[in-house]
Amino acid sequence: MKLFYATGTCSLSPHIVALEAGIALDIERVDIFRKPHITAGGHDFTSVNPNGYVPALELDDGSLLTEGAAIVQYLADLRPALKLAPETGTRERYQLQSWLNFVATELHKMYSPWLFHPEYGVQAQEVARAKIGERLAYVEKHLEGSGSHLMGENFTVADAYLFTIVGWSAFAKVDLSAFPRLRAYMGRVGARPKVREAMLAEGMKLAA
Ligand SMILES: N[C@@H](CCC(=O)N[C@@H](CS)C(=O)NCC(=O)O)C(=O)O
Structure with missing residues (x-):
């Protein structure tokens, strides 16, 4: 799984949840202060999330989950015993x-x-x-x-x-x-x- 994030923005929330849940996560920074937003890998971020905002979670099957409130619940539900949700x-x-x-x-x-x-x-x-x-x-x-x-x-x-x-x-x-x-x-x-x-x-x- 990979989390697209921008330092200190709302994507910090799913980042925290993944660590609290002990879920191994790749993270890739997005420069949201430049237009177009460019990922650390050098891609236009709208090719990942057409809305252009973080957080975006790329799942292992290649699909994408967006919206912070949904992402944190998804991560919590992967480790139900921890009762993060x-x-x-x-x-x-x-x-x-x-x-x-x-x-x-x-x-x-x-x-x-x-x-x-x-x-x-x-x-x-x-x-x-x-x-x-x-x-x-x-x-x-x-x-x-x-x-x-x-x-x-x-x-x-x-x-x-x-x-x-x-x-x-x-x-x-x-x-x-x-x-x-x-x-x-x-x-x-x-x-x-x-x-x-x-x-x-x-x-x-x-x-x-
Ligand atoms: N509805 C989205 C909003 C996410 C959002 O506002 N992300 C901001 C950072 S906190 C962002 O990436 N802004 C850059 C942009 O909108 O171009 C969510 O709740 O996840």
Whole structure:
């Protein structure tokens, strides 16, 4: 299996999950800051994923799975005993999917593109930051009673995704000072050996 990724972007989430699951993975970097996006192997990335974005997971049979929320569940289901995702069909699995969708639509797509494309202007950034603040307040409140992770005491794929996206906060100037539980959570998830390994493999700096 090969994961197409760009350093520190949302593709960090499936990268973390693969390592947590102990799944051997080839990784290939994509330069998403150049148009067209070129893979480390020198190919136009749209020949792999016509949408041109990471993450994209090439399976051993040559087929391609895209969309981070789907990829992390696929990886988790390869190692069900590790419980990185609750069993399919259970109420807990739908709750996990609820969190994945929340992170994808209410956070990921509020941070990016609005806070990563200065050409959208200051007003769009302020609106995005205010909306993100409301959503993070909801997560903060949830963490009050959920245990150490989103779904309780166990780390799940939803944590890999939330950690990845909230990790953009310093760069995007999203202030986390009002969210002590979320900051503690970020420290906890960021200290996981496999999370650190994924970040180092992508060439990211680790928090002190
Ligand atoms: N719907 C996709 C969105 C993925 C996405 O936004 N990827 C960004 C990096 S975080 C990207 O590759 N952007 C480059 C581009 O869209 O050209 C998913 O959830 O996996």
